[in-house]
Amino acid sequence: MVSASEIILIGGSAGSYVLIAELLESLPEYFDAAICVVLHRNKQFDTQIERSLSRRLLRNISPAIDKMDICKNYVYFAPAGYHLMVEPDYTFSLDGSEHINYSRPSIDVLFETAAQIYREYCTAFLLSGANQDGARGLSIVEDFGGKIIIQNPDQASINTMPQAGINETQNPQVWDNAQIVSFFKNLNKQS
Numbered sequence: 001m002v003s004a005s006e007i008i009l010i011g012g013s014a015g016s017y018v019l020i021a022e023l024l025e026s027l028p029e030y031f032d033a034a035i036c037v038v039l040h041r042n043k044q045f046d047t048q049i050e051r052s053l054s055r056r057l058l059r060n061i062s063p064a065i066d067k068m069d070i071c072k073n074y075v076y077f078a079p080a081g082y083h084l085m086v087e088p089d090y091t092f093s094l095d096g097s098e099h100i101n102y103s104r105p106s107i108d109v110l111f112e113t114a115a116q117i118y119r120e121y122c123t124a125f126l127l128s129g130a131n132q133d134g135a136r137g138l139s140i141v142e143d144f145g146g147k148i149i150i151q152n153p154d155q156a157s158i159n160t161m162p163q164a165g166i167n168e169t170q171n172p173q174v175w176d177n178a179q180i181v182s183f184f185k186n187l188n189k190q191s
Helices: 019-024 049-057 107-123 137-142 160-168 177-185
Strands: 007-013 035-037 062-063 075-077 082-087 093-094 124-128 147-151 173-175
Touching: 007 019, 007 082, 007 107, 019 035, 019 049, 019 177, 035 082, 035 107, 049 062, 049 075, 082 107, 107 124, 107 137, 124 137, 124 160, 137 147, 137 160, 147 177, 173 177
Parallel strands: 007 035, 007 124, 035 075, 062 075, 124 147, 147 173
Antiparallel strands: 082 093
């Protein structure tokens, strides 16, 4: 396994799962980045999202584990009940501290820590959701020179989260669902 020099972040909550599954399904067979997903979910329910997507899509999809290396061609999900952070040595760490924006995992936590490490090699997507988690994190990604893309609020199942991202950032790129899918489909052609 080779460490990823580029990271793609996806943050979503209510109404985002179908689009996230479509994005992962559209990925090329191999891609140079690592993809990290924060999906708000309750740790009381064992959803097994990673296992079911990995089997269905025949991909390297797993929950992030503390001290795990961040590798190319992998998709990682923040585990329910923990904030997911990126460390300076390009590994993950998990944190069980208080909820942020009523959420643990928090999109803001992943976006902020990844932005500080990956800087201009960080791309963050903010999708459908019912709170403002992710908006502040997007602004940090932007401040560190990363790329930020927000789902068009008109196409989001719940537009609160994308709208908060638009309001919080300086130069948001607002994309329709088809544009977002196209980005993931053509991932290796982006550079």
